[in-house]
Amino acid sequence: MAVKVVDANELYLSYGPTVRVDFKKLLELTTSNNIENIYDNTGTDSILISRRAIILFLVASTPTANAILDTILEDGYLSMVKLWLDDILKGTLGGIDLLLYLLTNITLLPVTKSIVKESGMGKAVGSIRKHRLCVDSPHKVAIIERVNAIKDAWHKSVKIRKDWVWVYQIVP
Numbered sequence: 001m002a003v004k005v006v007d008a009n010e011l012y013l014s015y016g017p018t019v020r021v022d023f024k025k026l027l028e029l030t031t032s033n034n035i036e037n038i039y040d041n042t043g044t045d046s047i048l049i050s051r052r053a054i055i056l057f058l059v060a061s062t063p064t065a066n067a068i069l070d071t072i073l074e075d076g077y078l079s080m081v082k083l084w085l086d087d088i089l090k091g092t093l094g095g096i097d098l099l100l101y102l103l104t105n106i107t108l109l110p111v112t113k114s115i116v117k118e119s120g121m122g123k124a125v126g127s128i129r130k131h132r133l134c135v136d137s138p139h140k141v142a143i144i145e146r147v148n149a150i151k152d153a154w155h156k157s158v159k160i161r162k163d164w165v166w167v168y169q170i171v172p
Contacts, residue, residue, distance in 0.1 A: 006058065010061075011057075011058070011061055012058060012061040012062040012063065012066070013058055013059060013061075013062040013066065013068045013069070013072070014068070015066055015067055015068045019068055019071075020068075020071055020072070020075065023068075023072055023075075023077075024075065026055060027055065027077070027080050029051055030048060030051045030052050030055065030080070030084070031048075032044060032048060032093075045093055048093060049093065049094050049098055052084050052094070052098070052102075053098065053101055056081075056101060056102055056105040056106070057105060059072065059077065059105070059109070060104075060105035060106070060107075060108065060109075064108070064110045069109065069110055070110065073109065073110070073111060073112075073115050074115065076118075076119070078106075078109070078111070078115055078116070078118075078119035078121045079118070079119040079120070081102065081106060081119070081121065082119050082120050082121050082124055084098075084102060085099075085102060085121075085124055085125075086124070088102070088133070089128070089131055089133060091133075096133065096137060096139050099128075099133065099143065100139065100142060100143065100146065103125075103128075103143070103146035103147065103149075103150060104146055106121075106150065107146070107149050107150050107153050108153055109154075109157070110157050110161065111154050111157050111158060111161075112157075112158060112161045112162075113158045113162065116154060116158070122154075125147055125150050125151070126147075126151070128143060128147050129143075129144060129147060
């Protein structure tokens with residue numbers, strides 16, 4: 001299966017007629033039931049972690065002006081990221097490194113209130129501070145800094161996007 005979602009000149013998501021469908025296929029490759037050609041399960045976790053990290057990087061590297069970000073967010077990207085976060089917090093896949101990486105790479109996403117609410121990421125991010133992975137961690141300060149950065153950035157994004165919709169409705 002050839003999935004073409006990366007811009008040929010830069011390392012971020014491209015925008016084209018098949019990117020939406022291809023990105024969905026790419027996300028499917030981040031679940032344990034979609035690991036192909038592995039004869040034993042010793043490398044399954046590391047493959048899934050690598051795939052998730054690559055996708056987090058590609059999305060975070062995509063300029064916010066690129067309309068594909070709005071598209072993938074509307075298509076449930078944050079819901080998938082929430083599943084990844086749940087895996088980390090349950091201790092089933094990934095650890096503190098992936099948690100810090102995930103939090104860093106979702107901070108500047110151009111989210112709306114409905115996207116955050118529907119994905120469950122607002123509550124999930126807010127609850128990280130009280131989770132044992134944060135409370136008992138020597139990385140507590142780094143985690144809390146990232147959680148605060150997400151809250152601040154998402155609050156601004158929601159406000160800007162709300163204002164933009166309001167202006168757009170008044171001035172067609």
